[in-house]
Amino acid sequence: MSEQKALLIESKRGRFVVSSIPKPTLPPPGELIVKVKAAALNPIDWKIQAYDLFYEKYPAIVGNDVAGDVEEVGEGVVGFKKGDRVFFQGAFANEYAGYQQYTRARAGFVAHIPQQLSYSQAASIPVGLATAAIGLYANHPSGIGLNPLFDSSANYSGQVALVIGGSTSVGQYAIQLLRYARFGCIITYASGRHSEYLKSLGATECIDRKQVSLSELPEVVRKLTGAAPVKVVYDAISNDSQLAGYEILADDGGIVLTGENKLQDKISRTGSMKTCVRVVGIPFLPINQEFGKAMYKRLANLVEDGDLLPNRVEDLPNGLEGIVDGLERLKKDQVSGVKLIAHPQETS
Ligand SMILES: NC(=O)c1ccc[n+]([C@@H]2O[C@H](COP(=O)([O-])OP(=O)(O)OC[C@H]3O[C@@H](n4cnc5c(N)ncnc54)[C@H](OP(=O)(O)O)[C@@H]3O)[C@@H](O)[C@H]2O)c1
Structure with a gap:
């Protein structure tokens, strides 16, 4: 089975460590597998580690803002093909999280990245x-x-x-x-x-x-x-x-x-x-789904037309490893007016 790198929270309130885990293959119907090129950091990521939130099983993978390339397309998915540049919101579940080199996405809540946006800029959008x-x-x-x-x-x-x-x-x-x-x-x-x-x-x-x-x-x-x-x-x-x-x-x-x-x-x-x-900013929750789908349908056009600009971004060095320092900065309120972005493919 082929492997990928992921940033794991080792155990309840445990350390962040980069480790090798199986790479996901064969997306279920209606889903994609995406090669993660950029993953944005959010305050919730360090809160999950510090306060043991949302996850029942460890090691846990977090990261909810993702941009990358479609790697595999599941049955029944229309509008996406291998190689498409896409962005979407990850979930509080290892298989849908962003701090790894490949992840899964629900196709109804994925948007194409407009040409004028970098992966980093696109990753700054979903959760916010x-x-x-x-x-x-x-x-x-x-x-x-x-x-x-x-x-x-x-x-x-x-x-x-x-x-x-x-x-x-x-x-x-x-x-x-x-x-x-x-x-x-x-x-x-x-x-x-x-x-x-x-x-x-x-x-x-x-x-x-x-x-x-x-x-x-x-x-x-x-x-x-x-x-x-x-x-x-x-x-x-x-x-x-x-x-x-x-x-x-x-x-x-x-x-x-x-x-x-x-x-x-x-x-x-x-x-x-x-x-x-x-607010609960999760578009695929049952209560938000109808609105979330309408939003994802219009998202790429809104960005293309300049009605919606991404956040300003700061690219972090050292691939997945760089996330650990970035989350410390968020925790200490040392980030002002920019979104921190990690690049999982640059992990050594
Ligand atoms: N409910 C949900 O689903 C959900 C989803 C996402 C985020 N959140 C929460 O929403 C909040 C914002 O998240 P974020 O990712 O957007 O944060 P962020 O970008 O990391 O916020 C950093 C900014 O906070 C500003 N700030 C700190 N204290 C402030 C204050 N007292 N008054 C005005 N500005 C202040 C600083 O502004 P200045 O540089 O201008 O000083 C800094 O630029 C967080 O608490 C997060 O946990 C909730």
């Missing part, structure tokens, strides 16, 4: 985009329902939205999706050094988080918007920021959280009409 898109666009309870068909007809031109944590990977996609839905005013809260870049993605106002604390944020937003209500808050940070976002939100508005929901009690207690969703 899904987390932003499901939260903002999908119908309740997955999201707040702004554009459930994921088409170009959504028009919120007179309305105001706020993205807390606009420079996070997720936040950058939230800003772009709000622009795609034609929000008239898109305010973001992030480090001031990213302001120009975030404006290029669609933000109309940037509040510097180094100058304005979360407790001051509602007042500063009110000064910017005047009497206009804030209909949407996307909170890509979701710590104490939740309370600030909730306070700013209009009485009939919707807030999307990327972390544990600390607002639900408050909403139930006060009988508030505000909608609050804690």
Whole structure:
């Protein structure tokens, strides 16, 4: 049986080690096997290792953002052939994870990489985009329902939205999706050094988080918007920021959280009409599937047309081995405004 290299979490809360494991062959019907050229790093990867999340069996392979070449095509798959450049979201399961040289993918949730994108750029998209898109666009309870068909007809031109944590990977996609839905005013809260870049993605106002604390944020937003209500808050940070976002939100508005929901009690207690969703950014979950498929159908075109730009990327050295240092940097909050990308084929 032929072998491949993979980055394994050896045991529960154990070390990351590069090891040889069998290479997958013969994809099941409806699936592809993909040679992984680029895999992006996400905060959840180190959290799985540190807190023993999601996986019941070890060694475990993580990595949810993948770009590469189709290696094998399963029965019944249409639209993909060997050698196609593709990108997709991996899963919390060894056979679908990105930190290995070959992995499996569900063909309904795979997109072709547009010509103008590198593998690294393409790998920066799936998780961040899904987390932003499901939260903002999908119908309740997955999201707040702004554009459930994921088409170009959504028009919120007179309305105001706020993205807390606009420079996070997720936040950058939230800003772009709000622009795609034609929000008239898109305010973001992030480090001031990213302001120009975030404006290029669609933000109309940037509040510097180094100058304005979360407790001051509602007042500063009110000064910017005047009497206009804030209909949407996307909170890509979701710590104490939740309370600030909730306070700013209009009485009939919707807030999307990327972390544990600390607002639900408050909403139930006060009988508030505000909608609050804690997003699960996984397009192939049964509850998200219909929306996820619609999103993947349109994804390549959106990128080709320039409606959606990938994150800025930093390529890591040393193949799969390089992921270990990269995850340490994410853990220590040392990554700002870029997506770290590993290249599994460069593993020695
Ligand atoms: N629910 C889900 O399905 C799901 C999916 C994906 C991610 N997430 C979660 O969503 C969050 C964002 O993930 P990500 O991968 O997009 O993060 P990321 O790109 O790694 O985020 C890094 C950025 O966080 C920003 N930041 C840190 N503290 C901040 C604060 N208090 N206010 C504003 N910005 C702050 C920094 O911004 P500056 O450089 O501007 O200071 C930095 O650029 C994480 O907590 C992640 O676990 C959830």
